[in-house]
Amino acid sequence: MENFIFENPTKIIFGRETHKQVGKEVKKTSDRVLLHYGMGSIKKSGLYGQVVGSLKQADVKVYELGGAQTNPRLSLTIEGARICRENSIGSILAVGGGSAIDSAKAIALNACYEGESMWDFVTKKAKPSGALPVGVVLTIPAAGSESSDVAVITNDEGMQKWGYHHELIYPRFAVINPELTFTLPADQLASGAADIIAHVMERYFTRVKNVDLTDRLCEAVMKTVINNAPLALKDPGDYDPRAELMWASTIAHNNLLNTGRIGDWGTHKLAHELSTYSGVPHGAALAILFPAWMKYVYKEDMDIFQKFAVRVFDVYPEGKDMESIVLEGIDKLMHFSNSLGLPTHLTDIGMGSEAIEEMAEKTQLFGTIGRFMELDKQDVVRIFELAI
Amino acid sequence: MENFIFENPTKIIFGRETHKQVGKEVKKTSDRVLLHYGMGSIKKSGLYGQVVGSLKQADVKVYELGGAQTNPRLSLTIEGARICRENSIGSILAVGGGSAIDSAKAIALNACYEGESMWDFVTKKAKPSGALPVGVVLTIPAAGSESSDVAVITNDEGMQKWGYHHELIYPRFAVINPELTFTLPADQLASGAADIIAHVMERYFTRVKNVDLTDRLCEAVMKTVINNAPLALKDPGDYDPRAELMWASTIAHNNLLNTGRIGDWGTHKLAHELSTYSGVPHGAALAILFPAWMKYVYKEDMDIFQKFAVRVFDVYPEGKDMESIVLEGIDKLMHFSNSLGLPTHLTDIGMGSEAIEEMAEKTQLFGTIGRFMELDKQDVVRIFELAI
Numbered sequence: 001m002e003n004f005i006f007e008n009p010t011k012i013i014f015g016r017e018t019h020k021q022v023g024k025e026v027k028k029t030s031d032r033v034l035l036h037y038g039m040g041s042i043k044k045s046g047l048y049g050q051v052v053g054s055l056k057q058a059d060v061k062v063y064e065l066g067g068a069q070t071n072p073r074l075s076l077t078i079e080g081a082r083i084c085r086e087n088s089i090g091s092i093l094a095v096g097g098g099s100a101i102d103s104a105k106a107i108a109l110n111a112c113y114e115g116e117s118m119w120d121f122v123t124k125k126a127k128p129s130g131a132l133p134v135g136v137v138l139t140i141p142a143a144g145s146e147s148s149d150v151a152v153i154t155n156d157e158g159m160q161k162w163g164y165h166h167e168l169i170y171p172r173f174a175v176i177n178p179e180l181t182f183t184l185p186a187d188q189l190a191s192g193a194a195d196i197i198a199h200v201m202e203r204y205f206t207r208v209k210n211v212d213l214t215d216r217l218c219e220a221v222m223k224t225v226i227n228n229a230p231l232a233l234k235d236p237g238d239y240d241p242r243a244e245l246m247w248a249s250t251i252a253h254n255n256l257l258n259t260g261r262i263g264d265w266g267t268h269k270l271a272h273e274l275s276t277y278s279g280v281p282h283g284a285a286l287a288i289l290f291p292a293w294m295k296y297v298y299k300e301d302m303d304i305f306q307k308f309a310v311r312v313f314d315v316y317p318e319g320k321d322m323e324s325i326v327l328e329g330i331d332k333l334m335h336f337s338n339s340l341g342l343p344t345h346l347t348d349i350g351m352g353s354e355a356i357e358e359m360a361e362k363t364q365l366f367g368t369i370g371r372f373m374e375l376d377k378q379d380v381v382r383i384f385e386l387a388i
Numbered sequence: 389m390e391n392f393i394f395e396n397p398t399k400i401i402f403g404r405e406t407h408k409q410v411g412k413e414v415k416k417t418s419d420r421v422l423l424h425y426g427m428g429s430i431k432k433s434g435l436y437g438q439v440v441g442s443l444k445q446a447d448v449k450v451y452e453l454g455g456a457q458t459n460p461r462l463s464l465t466i467e468g469a470r471i472c473r474e475n476s477i478g479s480i481l482a483v484g485g486g487s488a489i490d491s492a493k494a495i496a497l498n499a500c501y502e503g504e505s506m507w508d509f510v511t512k513k514a515k516p517s518g519a520l521p522v523g524v525v526l527t528i529p530a531a532g533s534e535s536s537d538v539a540v541i542t543n544d545e546g547m548q549k550w551g552y553h554h555e556l557i558y559p560r561f562a563v564i565n566p567e568l569t570f571t572l573p574a575d576q577l578a579s580g581a582a583d584i585i586a587h588v589m590e591r592y593f594t595r596v597k598n599v600d601l602t603d604r605l606c607e608a609v610m611k612t613v614i615n616n617a618p619l620a621l622k623d624p625g626d627y628d629p630r631a632e633l634m635w636a637s638t639i640a641h642n643n644l645l646n647t648g649r650i651g652d653w654g655t656h657k658l659a660h661e662l663s664t665y666s667g668v669p670h671g672a673a674l675a676i677l678f679p680a681w682m683k684y685v686y687k688e689d690m691d692i693f694q695k696f697a698v699r700v701f702d703v704y705p706e707g708k709d710m711e712s713i714v715l716e717g718i719d720k721l722m723h724f725s726n727s728l729g730l731p732t733h734l735t736d737i738g739m740g741s742e743a744i745e746e747m748a749e750k751t752q753l754f755g756t757i758g759r760f761m762e763l764d765k766q767d768v769v770r771i772f773e774l775a776i
Contacts, residue, residue, distance in 0.1 A: 001403075001627075001628060001631045001632075001635075002403070003402060003403025003404060003405075003406065004400075004402050004403060005399065005400065005401050005402070006399070006400040006402065007397075007398075007399040007400065008396070009395075009397060010395075011393065011394075011395035012392075012393065012394040012395065012647075013393050014391060014392050014393070014394065014647070014648070015389075015390070015391025015392060015648075016391060017391075018391065210628035210631070210632075212612050212615060212616060212632050213608065213609065213612040213632050213635055213636050213639070214635075216607075216608030216609075216611060216612055217605060217608045217609075217639075219604075219608070220601065220604030220605045220607070220608045221601065221604075221605075223604060224600050224601040224604055227600060228600060239389075240389060240598035243389045243598070243648070244389075244598075244600050244601050247389075247601055247602075247647065247648065248601050251601070251605075251644075256639075256644075259400075259402070259635065260402070260403075260631070260635070
């Protein structure tokens, strides 16, 4: 086990009706809030009205900025910061999923920075000295951004998508009401489930030895998703499987599962490029790319891939050699993704090899990627090819 | 799943050599610290000198109070608060295990209270309005107090032992270096392992349904302890199993595992009385009493006891009826405790039925106990009798 520091300050407020408490939570941070959301689905669902009602009841003045899109854009976060500064807004409330939350985190950083934007932090030109407090009302179990220290932002110039980590951007609180997901389209729920599992896999596949407890905690979260995602899809109004997925999505990404481990995160970089190029949702991109990554790297340390197959996907090991067990585990992962309606090949989303060179090139912007196995451009090309 | 709020502010600093950072962590909270510890083992081991050295290097003025004993006494915490007030001490550093930490938490409450002591909070005569920040250097994996909101204190008058919960007493930070446990006596390590498992079992055995994720997280922690405690006892200088136990002890008690659940905690109350009466360590008391509690209550909901047997102790279920599986699970738990050298019957510690009435009476001080099954005095008597 590696030495580590673990500190996660996000207050989780979980359960039925909890979104109606959001006003008093925001009020603890500021009297003026920027309500930030996506493409308007919260207005159709009625959530917008309930959140604004709760804020007004708590005597919080509401400013708003919609338009956070899948793969949220840097330009919108610069606009958000301008609104915050011009109106002395002291707090940001993201209502939505990972895109709205990541966008809100970037606004929070921009608003306290005198330079142009937090992209200077991504490129290491500057360091942040502060951030506005961010609160969250979560509407989809997927990104885990509601209790993480990371924001994944796409720079409109050059369409580069990158994740930025800093302890300043842990949300102050996250309101998680599984009822808010009852109307979520099935493909978004499936993509979210793939995202949760991928967040755990990035941490699980490590070269660090003797990490028994976190191995088992990772397996617990993955098995929960595998059991509950199909139930959630089958009956969209069933509270319990959605509650399991929502709490799993938070725990998958709140840094508990990588305590003492060194995660990989190479596949996420590939998935960012695939999403940026094709528009495919993040979770679906991960469902396509993770099996390919596994096939490319498993020979580096078969023990952990065997453990994954046996403990997470219940591959029966008797009478089989290690490699067969590993491959059966990868096969079962793909089968699970397909059973949720997710793609597992580039051809499933109408792509072939045409963009591989370009995408692979972009993953190397800051050098090689991946910690389980260091991947240069040629490795990345081969992984994309395995995904065709 | 029940609605819940989860917020744990403790910063965990985990790994080799980490105790040497303690000075700079304390300095963030105050320039004057009360160093609080137990019966002097930290002086023999040399830890005392290293901690004081780190504090002085960080320019923190050190006051000290030793003497925190197993089942820490209220009277010492009143004395500690007096020292804090007279010297304008702004922070408390506990070096030790659960006793030193719980005692430090009580000092922290007393120091900010104008009444006599925090026992007024236990008896609900008053509410705390503040507490000094508490930091921890942990020396034994057991109590989980290093990242919990509870202090278990024994009132010298009447020898009542009670746990007090309040968010004010989450430690500000906990330094956890598994190397510090290399010299721990085997019986203390074994008792600690029993304490960790008991903390999980109190949360695991719940009447709340559909708590799949936290079921699995609980099982992960219990299996980690079952695998690693024997390894830690076998080779006291082996870092890894001790690291697993230390991190497991923290996670077992930091409130993550009871999110969405309602724990029982009846057995802890019985164990408090048994320890107060007999002086038997807390973990050993739990090793004696938990199997008896399980035998008394399992018919109330056999499903969860069957799950425990199969998933935690690998009881092979095929061809067995549910009750046999449940009883085999309890038997395996007792066998595990015995394998660590722990008692599992009152007779193992030289007791019979002589104190049962008196101990049972004291558990009912504030009414019936237990949430999985509500226990009145007669129930408690029967459980103690099953433990003979």
